[in-house]
Amino acid sequence: MKLPADTMRHRAVLLTASESGDQYGQPTRAWQQDGAPRWVSIEPMRLRDIFAAGQAQATETHVVRMSWSPTPPTTQQRLQLVTSGRLFSITRVSDVAESHRVTELLVTERVDGTDDA
Numbered sequence: 001m002k003l004p005a006d007t008m009r010h011r012a013v014l015l016t017a018s019e020s021g022d023q024y025g026q027p028t029r030a031w032q033q034d035g036a037p038r039w040v041s042i043e044p045m046r047l048r049d050i051f052a053a054g055q056a057q058a059t060e061t062h063v064v065r066m067s068w069s070p071t072p073p074t075t076q077q078r079l080q081l082v083t084s085g086r087l088f089s090i091t092r093v094s095d096v097a098e099s100h101r102v103t104e105l106l107v108t109e110r111v112d113g114t115d116d117a
Contacts, residue, residue: 007065010039012038013037014033014038014080015034015079019078034079041065059091064081089110
């Protein structure tokens with residue numbers, strides 16, 4: 001799969017969580033930029049995408065596609081994506097057709113103000 005340049009309309013930044021404890025031992029989370037900003041395409045999930053994923057109840061709201069990189073994001077990391085004031089929690093990551101050309105992310109838009117992934 002190749003990504004047409006005209007679909008890559010959004011400039012986005014990946015954020016990685018680092019967790020530590022505060023002075024009282026309570027966990028705290030800080031988000032740090034992971035790499036340079038990149039161009040991505042963002043599309044809302046369609047009904048057929050939800051059925052193709054085999055989910056009865058979908059939590060993902062959008063599909064994000066970006067050029068593949070040698071160190072793609074993984075779901076073992078706590079990751080978020082920020083673009084134009086919108087915040088997305090990344091729930092799934094895949095290398096489309098395992099061709100090392102396109103990385104596809106299934107994401108949930110965070111509209112409630114929380115940063116839980």
